[in-house]
Amino acid sequence: MRRLCVILAAYLDPSQIEEVRRAYRVGAEAHEGQFRVSGEPYICHPLSVAIILAGMRMDMRGVMAAILHDVIEDTAVSKAQLAESFGQEVADLVDGVSKLSQLDSKSRAEAQAQNVRKMVMAMVKDLRVIMVKLADRLHNMRTLGAMAAERRRRIARETLDIYAPIANRLGMNELRLELEDLGFSALYPNRYRVLEQAVRKARGNRKEVVANIEASIVKRVAEGGLDRCEVIGREKHLYSIYQKMRGKRLSFSQVYDVYAFRIVTTGVDECYRSLGIAHNLYKPVPGRFKDYIAVPKANGYQSLHTVLVGPYGLPVEIQIRTRAMHQMAECGIAAHWLYKSESDQAINSQARAHEWLRDLLEIQKDAGDSMEFLENLKVDLFQHEVYVLTPKGKIVKLPRGATIVDFAYAVHTDVGNACVSARVDRVLAPLHSVLQNGQTVEIVTAAWARPNPLWLNYVVTAKARSAIRGYLRNFKKQEAIALGRRLLDKELAAQGLHLDELAPACVEGLIKTVEASSLDGLLEDIGLGNRLPFLVARLLGQQEIELPATACDKPVPAPTSLVIKGTEGMVVNLARCCRPIPGDPIVGFFNPGKGIVVHLSDCNNVADLRKRQVNWLDVEWDKQASGDFPVEVRLELLNRVGTLAKVASVISTMRANIENVQITNQDSELSTDIITLRVKDRVHLANVMRELRKLSVVVKISRNKSELRRKKNDKTHHTD
Template sequence: MSPLPPREDPELPQEKLVRRLCALLSGYLESTQIDEVHRAYEVGNSAHEGQFRLTGEPYICHPLSVSLILAEMRMDTKGIMAAILHDVIEDTSITREQLREGFGEEVAALVDGVSKLTQLDCKSRAEAQAQNVRKMFLAMVKDLRVIMVKLADRLHNMRTLGIMSGNRRRRIARETLDIYAPIANRLGMNEIRLELEDLGFAAMYPLRARVLDQAVKKARGNRKEVVATIESSIHKRLHEGGLGECEVVGREKHLYSLYQKMRGKHLSFGEVSDVYAFRIIGNSVDECYRALGVVHNLYKPVPGKFKDYIAVPKANGYQSLHTVLVGPYGQPLEIQIRTRAMHHLAESGIAAHWLYKSEHEQSSYSQARAHEWLRDLLEIQKSAGDSMEFLDNLKVDLFQQEVYVFTPKGKIVKLPRNATIVDFAYAVHTDVGNTCVSARVDRMLAPLQTVLENGRTVEIITAPWARPNPLWLSFVVTAKARAAIRSYLRNFKKQEAIVLGRRLLEKELDAQNLRFDDIPVGRVEELLKRLDLGSRDALFEDIGLGNRLPFLVARQLVHADAQDTATPARTALSPLIIKGTEGMVVNLAKCCRPIPGDPIVGFFNPGKGIVVHLSECRNLEELRKKPTNWLEVQWDKQASGEFPAVIRVELMNQVGTLAKVASTISRMRANIENVQITNQDSQISVDIITLLVRDRVHLANVMRELKKLSVVMKISRVKSELRKKPPHGKTNHSD
C-alpha cells in the first residue's frame, strides 16, 4: 500500500466493482442477502479509507475483486462477506471481536482464519511463512471456505503482480508454485490451479514463459487443422456408436505443464508441442466406458497408459478415464473421458458444492475427500515439532503422484509414488506403523524399504516390542509417516525416562515398606512446588534422566524436612533389575561392554539416565569417588536381545584366515559388528572383533569354538577401552 491521492473520477473504481458484484450475486442470492454483502462492503470501504495499492487503486478494490472471483463460484453470503473483509483485521484497526459483534461468529472466524499472524517472534521470513500456513490449515479444518478465500486472494494478487519489484515478485511466485497451486490441485480446483501455475511461471521465469508462449503461438496454426481433423473423426465414430450426444473438445496444454514436461523429461519444445489432448464428456458412466471402446477401436491404444480414475478416484475426488492413443499422424493423443458431473467436479473441486447445487452427491464426495486430507494434515501438525517441519511435511504431501495398493481384506490404500511398506503401514494406522517389523507383498516376505507398485497386496507384520527406527526417515516419502516417526523419536526418550524414574523411586520407597501411591497427595504436591516441577511425570523424568537421585527424593517424600543436598546413609536395597531392553535411558558403557551374566554396577549420568559398567571396569575408580551417584544393579535372568562384546584374537596371517573365523562365529549364531586390525606382520595379525551375543555363556561358547581353529593362536575378551588406534587404512586380511 502507498499513500497516493484518490483519483478524481465521477464513479470510483470500487463502485463499479460493487455494481458488478451485486449483479452477479443477484443470479443466486436473495435481496436480503445481497444487502448484507453491501453492508460488509461499507464497513470494509470505511476501514480501508486512505489506503491504496501499488497500482494506485483504492485498497478496497482488492477485497472486492477477491469476492468477484468467489461469486463466480457461487460462494454463499458469509463467504462473500468474509472475502470483502478479509484484510481488515490485518491492515486496519478493526478487531475480531468487532467483526463478531457486527457480522456474527461465522464471518469473524473466516476472516481470522485468512488473516496472517501478526507480531511473530520468528528468526526468518521462511519461519513466519511456515507459521502462517500452519495457522491457515488449522482454520481450514474447521471451515473449507477459509482456503477458498485465500486461494481467490492469492489469484488476484498474482494477476496484479507485475507492479512489484523483481525479488518480491519472484518470492511470491515461488510461494504460489510451492504451496497454493498444489493446494488448489489437492482440493480439485483445476481452473484456479492452472491460472496460478501459469501466472507463477510467468513471474518466476519471465523470459522462459515469453519464449515458450511465442513458440506455442507459432505452432498453433499448424496444429489447428490436425486437431479439427481428429476431433471430427472421434465425433463421427461416437455418433455411429450411438453416442452422438457426447461432447468432444480438443484442448491445448498450458504453458507451465509444457515447461514441466520439457524440464522433467529433458525434451525440446518440438518433441512435446505436438502432443494433442482431447476431452470426451458424456451423460453417464456407462457412456464413458462405451466411448472408451469406440476410441480404442478408432486409434491404437498405447500399452500401459490407461488409467481408470472413475473406479478408483484420485485423492482429491477427481474422476475420469485416461488413455493415450497413437493418432493418424503417428503422434500420441491424450484422451480424457468423463461425465458432465465429473467434469464440473474436475474443474471446480470443492467449489462444486456451491457451483452446482443439483449435483449434491458429487460435490459432497469431493468435500468428504478434502476433509479426509485435512484430518490427516491435522494429525501431521500435531506431531510436527515446529512450523518449519509442518511446512516441509505439507510440501511432501502436496507434490505426489499416486499408486494404489490393497490390504489383505481388499481395501484400497492410496499412496504417493515411491512410497514404501513403512508408508503403507502408517497410512493404515499410526500404531501399525510404530510397531511394524516386516511385511508380505503378494504373500512374499519383503524388506520394509521396498517401494510399492500399483495393484500389490500388502500385509504388515507387527510386534508389541517393536518401535520406529530412525533409519526409516531416509526412505519414507509420506508426510504422515515422516511426522509420526519424528514425533515418536522425539518423545521416546522422555517416556522411557518417566517409566525408569518411577521404577527407581518405587525401589527406594520399597525399602521402607512404602509405595508411591501411599504418599499423601499434599506431600507430593509440596515437593513438586519446592523443586519447581509441574507434574509427577516431570519428577519421574528428572529421576530417570539422572538429574535427581531417587533415594534423596524418596527421603524427602518420607521425611518432609529432608533437604535435596543431604547425603543420607544408604539403606540396604534390592538392586535395580536390568532387562537390556530399557531403551535410551539405560545405556551400556562402551568402555567395558557389559553383557548379561557379568557383574555390573550403575551410575547416574545427569541428562542421560543410568550408565551400566562392568564391576571391574577401569573407569570405576573415578566414579566410585562419588558414592551418591551409583546404585546396585543386576541382570534379569530373562534378559533378551543382542549385546556387543569385544574379543582380541591373535591369528596366523594366512589367506582365508578371517573367512574361517567369520564362518565359525556365524555357525555359533553370533554376528560380527566390527573388525579392527591393531597389529600385523608377515606372520601374525592381531584383530579386535566386536560381536553381538546373547549373554556371557553364549560368548564363552563362541570363544571356545574359535580356540579350536588351527589359525587361532590366542584369544581373550577385552574388558576395558583400547588405547591403541588401528593402523590407518588396514581394515581386513589378505583374503
C-alpha cells in the first residue's frame, strides 16, 4: 500500500489518497482469509491492479474501483453496500468489471461470451471499466506461472483473442504489446523460448548496423535544421515477429533483417520534412508509404510509415510522428489521465473510442445471444483498414476485404437495409464488390428494398453482419405472425368466425389456456408450425363467450385453400425434392420451427407425409404470384462438341436462368444432364421445354420430380 500511496502522491490530494486508503481497508477485510494459487494473500492482486492504474494516473474513483474490483464477485459485499460506502460511481465501476454467475450458462464458452458482453455494455457507460479490466488482466498474465497448464493456455488464448485486441482498438499500444508477449509465452512456451533465444543471438550481430543507420539519420535530420527531433532504433516484439513469420510464411532471418527506427518531432510540419530527408537519404520502396497523420487509424493512431532500401540492400522501416502523437500511440485513451492532456489527439482518441462503443451497442442490440455478440466483436477487433469516400468526400474506414454492403451499413443501418445497387467511381458495381483504398462509393437505395440473406456470405464488418441478422430475425418473426393470422382465420372461417371480430375476453382466455406470451406470440407459433391452426381455432370456438351478433348472422363459408404467393421465403418454403412452381397443383405441410413446406400434389414424398393427417393443409398459388422459381429439367443429349452451349443459348433466349448443371450419366453417344432453371411459372417452363425439343441434339426432355425418391423406389422394386 505504501508504494501505491507514493505514486498517488504525485498527482492526488491527501484527502483523495485517504479515500483510497479507506477502500483498501474495506477490500483487505473483505478478502481476509482468501489466497491466490501462488499462496500470497488475495488482496495483493487488486492492490497490484491499482498500482498499474496509478502509473497511468487514473483518477481517485478508478483506483478505488481497482482495489475493490473483486469484492462483489468473490466476497459477501454487495453492490448496494459499495454504493453506500463509496458512492454509486465506484459501485457501478466494480459491477461492470465483475463476472456474471456461471450457474445458468450452458458452457464455459457461453459464460465467457456473457461476461464479455456485460463488460462491453459497462464500457459504453464509463471507459474506466475497461481500464480496470485491462489492468486486472495484465497482472493476471504477469502471475500466470502458478496456474495449471490447461488453465494457463485458456487464459492466454482469451487474452490474445479479446483483451489484447481491445487494448489495440483503444490505442493502448504499450499495454497491448505486453499482453501479447505474455499471452504468447503462456500459449506457446517452446516457440517463445526458441524465438527469444534467436533474437538475443541476432541482436549482437545487428548492433553495428543499427548504430550506423541511426547515426546517418540523426546527421541528415540535423543538417535539415531539425535538431530537436529524436531518432530511436526500435526492436520488434516477439509476438509481432511470430505473427509475421506465420502470416507471410517467412523465416526468422527474413523478418529480423528489417531494421526499424522512429523519428519523434515537435510539430506536424517537421514530420513531413523528416520524411523528405529520409527519402533523400535512402531510396523508398514503392507502395510502402502510409500517411496515418492525414487519415488516422480507427483507434486514433497517427504516424507516417515508410520503408527504405538501406545499406547492403536491407529494408529499413521508419515511423515519423510528433511527441503528442507518440503519447497517444503508446497510451491511447489512457493518455487522457496520464498526461492530463486536452490536446486534439487526446480529445480525438476519446471521441473515437466512444464512437466505437456506440457501434458495439448497436451490434449487441441486433445480436441474438452472447455467443453471436462475441463473434461479432472478434470480427470487429481483427481488421486492417481501407479508406473509401462518400460522394461528398467524407472518409469512411472499413476493414480490408470490405464490400459495398459493408460500406452501406457503415454509413447508416437504414442505408444498408435499403441498399439495392451502388456506383464505385461513378460506375455501377455489384454489391459483393470488394472496395479498394481511395474509391468513391455512392449507394442507391429503394423504399421497398430489404436485406438479402445471401449478403451474410460476403460481408466482413460486425456491424453489417449483426444488422442483417437482426433484420432477418425480426422479419421472419413478423412474417410468421402474418402467416399465423392467415392460417387461423382460414380455420375460423369454417366456424363462421373471424379473429378480428372475436371479443377480447375470448382471445385473452385462449392465450391463458395455451400458455402463450401474447397474441403475436401465439400467431408466430402457428406460422412457424409449432402449433396447429385448427386446434387453436377449435379452442377458440369452445370459449364460452357471447359472440357479436354480426358474426352469428353470417353464413358459414366453405373451407378454402391457403393462398401462397411464393415470395414469402422465410416461413413458406418450396420443397427441394419436387420444386413446385406457380401453376402446379400443390399441398402444404407443417414443419415445426420452420413454417410451411410446399410440395407438388403428386410428389413421391407426399404419400408418407399424408399419413400424418394433422400436419398437412390444402394450399394454392396466388394468381399474382411472381418471382423466379427453381425447377429441374432432365435432358438426354447427343454427346457432341458445343451441345451444352446450344442448350444454354436457347434457355437464355427464353429469359430463363441456369442455376446448376449436373451430368448424371455419360457415354460416347449420349449424356444425361439435370439442369436447374429459374422460371416464372409453369407456362414459362413449358415454353422453354418446347424450344429445347426443337434442337437436334436433344433426344429426350422431361421435368425432374422427386428424383432421389424415384431412384430409391426403383431400387426397392428391382430387389423385390
